[in-house]
Amino acid sequence: MENLFKQSNVLETISFVVGPSPATVHSITYDSRKVTTNSCFICIKGQHVDGHQYIDSAIKNGAQVIVGSEKELMMDWYFKRPDRTFVVVHDSKKALASFASAFYQNKHKELALTGITGTNGKTTITAYIRSLINALGEPTASIGTAGVWDQYGKVNVETTTPTTPESSDLYTLFDQLRENKTTHVAMEATSIALEQGRLHGLQFDIAVHSNLRPEHLDFHNTMEHYRNAKLKLFQQANKAVVNLDDAGMSAAIINSFQGELWTYSIEQEATVMAQKLQTQQSGTSFDLIVHGKRYSVMAPIFGEHNVANLLAAVTTCMVKGYAIEEIIRCFPLVKGAPGRFQLLTDYPGRQLIFDFAHSPFAFEKLFHTIKPFSYKRLILLIAGIGVRPSYLRPEIAKAVEGKADEIVVTVDHPGDEDPETVMADVISGFINKPEHLHLVGERGEAIQKALSLADEGDLILITGICMENYQIVKGKRLPYDDLKHIHLFLEQDTKTTSA
Template sequence: MMNANTILKSQLVSAHGSAPKKVTHINYDSRKVNTNGCFVCISGKSTDGHKFIEMAISQGCVQIIGDQQDSLLEHAERSPHVQFLHVKDSKKALALYSSHLHQHVHKSMRLIGVTGTHGKTTITAYIRSLLNGAGIKTGSIGTAGVWDHQKMLPLDKSTPTTPESSDLHAYLSLMKKKDISSVVMEATSIGIDQERLYGLHFDIAVHSNLYPEHLDYHETFENYKKAKLSLFEKAGTSVVNIDDAGMSKDIISVFKGTLWTYGLSDDADVHAKNITFSKRGCCVDLIVKGRLFSVFLPILGVHNVYNFLASVCVCLAKGMTIGDLLPLFQKLEGPPGRLQLIPEFANRTMIFDFAHTPLALEQLFKTVEPLSYNRLILMITGIGIREKSLRAPIAKAAEGRADEIVVTADHPGEELPIDIVNDVLDGFETIGPQIHPVPNRGEAIKKAMGLTEEGDLLLITGICMENFQIVKGRKVPYYDYDHVKAFLNSSRNSRERELELTESDGAVYQS
């Protein structure tokens, strides 16, 4: 029998009906609950899970959890063979029950939570890269997907960044079976506020920075900050960006555990000086507790230097030495599509970047300013599953900033890619021969690569990190890098054929 009191603890208000002999799975989506399942009713802004109780029962659900007593009692009278559990907070109950079904594996794992407005995805990737490089099997969960210690896992995420608790515990259980001992995850303000991390303890909590965001959800900046700060109440060690005016002082003033600080300020435990950028990365003087180390990093942008410093602090907090870390820096791996250098494109500098808004494009242009190159080739994109009003401004932000501009479409959704491209084109004041509309994203990448010459800089922007495109409501498998490889292979084959013809001509001539 499933003992609800033991599982749900103080969250349980009352129980109606006999406890099921067996519960094999739990979900907040009635469509994903079947025989021997538990359905948790969550009330949201757009819908209410209590409305789908009958659907869940018709699919074999044996247990219902909710926080609306009247609705539960009404259904309990009609379905006496199902147990109904009235709880104080459905989301907390979902987290507790999910943890129980997965044998509380999180308690035997070292969890690292990363929060902040910008940088979470990159910090998460850097930490995973360094820890795995040091032999500590580490997985990650966040915007870039769910990764084990070797690769991204083919899992559908319930949310863009911080998963719902039932999915999160399932991912942790999967990683435990792979002998992964540490997991680093992005902790969004909304995910924290919605109790997706309820019941978890973090060995280390990382702060990147704080700027106003998600105020449509939180309503005020203080509420937004409060959600972020609560992560540090669940942690034993904090890593704080000392240069951030948004939240660093708030954390430092109240945190009672072990504290590591980073930044460009001399006051930070780990800081950087004398940063110089090249096409392949940057050279940095890294100062750790007063000791200086000159290192090369395969990253671009001062903001990524900050992200790197945060990841170094995490490794040091986990007991590694700077000597352990130094050999790993040159192989540092960031997330796909975030200022990602593509070294295979010979004699050019090719970068994938997630930029898909005017502001992000402007930041990207500033980041590449220190690089030396002949011409700038740029690919921009309109996104079908976002508001049409966002498309034309992309063109306005790009106009006059590149020698050649390829315009394409991302995630066309229900629209035709050519219509999305035309919406972007509307933002240009003048459409000359340097503007190249190519509706298919893969073909657009090959077009942009074909426009380059030796010494050029090529920026491929848009949602580069996804392994699918949303077309007519379906996720169609798609990966940018496949088209890069196809272009390089095609170019290589063309050169080989040219060489064969040249050699053949030479042989005839010699005879």
């Protein structure tokens, strides 16, 4: 792009420029390995890596423009390579967002953006919004933990962060989605992404709040800091959707938000409410109350928490101008995200459920959700997460103690940890070590172990990463698929039965 440095949102990030007049920029990246001829390389500082350390690599790969915030270092490099353009900025993270926005000619402004934040429920709310608005006739995409999905299905893109992409990756996605005729995007906005400026410069049509509970305190240190990070989304939004049942954050949003505000609730008076919930094998029926008018509805979802998530999506659709009668007609088409209380039907004679539960609160909701199900025994797989703080692992065992007939313990994303150590941390949380406890360090083998323990009529709960297609091992993302291991077991089981 020739006029990149003439854009006002780019100019306001720049302190000064040295070197030849910036050449035409062909790409923007913060990863020196992805630099090509005439790239603009932006040095951002992460938790563990500083992009300024890779300037040499970026130049060798063809970077013509180098952007960074370390003034003295940038000047040193200018004296070494006066044939390159060096741009000193006030904040590299904000510069990355502004440069990427300008590079793609602000295409994101052609999309209606909805941001969803909260500790639990973001992924499911995002999926519900995408499926509802698509059913209502508007091509809609979603971005988050479950990956990128557009109106046609899952989009094959490289993920660089667990949930909310880095800003330049995000603007690349926006450009691709716009080219694909997408008009609406629902995306997860994590507290870390908001704090790190990945969403800098975006203005959301709607900001949606789910709830606030202790999490990511290894990054935020305090609940106040965690809450304030999430509140930043509402400073970048025109309208807000708030869960009145959440004491952690709802009041803070209501007291500070200046725009149009809508509410939803199961427990108290709100714009959109749900009452008389009844769970069945096919889903949940309830009374939906909108502006005081009552509708008897049925949706293919399970659990009170998912009814709350659906209320968030319904309220969002109403904020967008859709009539409640239109929205209700689309309820049979509501789809959750993979791995969020996902019922699998490939295992005859047994009930098999995937769920992302990996915290005490999530397990509490999960056990409550399966109460209406009929089954003989409960087979439960739980996982300690190697790349997260070790103090979280025993809490998983405490949350599930006494809840299952068989418990299989494994490891998600071992990282640099020894799987045996991770599993030992998990089981240290049991007050009384279960009699039927199985430790299997490799997740795929653990899934097959859980399946092998089940008899006809049993319910198998596979918890943890579920829908992710990789495992982080020794700093590398290794391909992985839960479903592959289920199919392998079924194939072997069929052969054994036939023999």
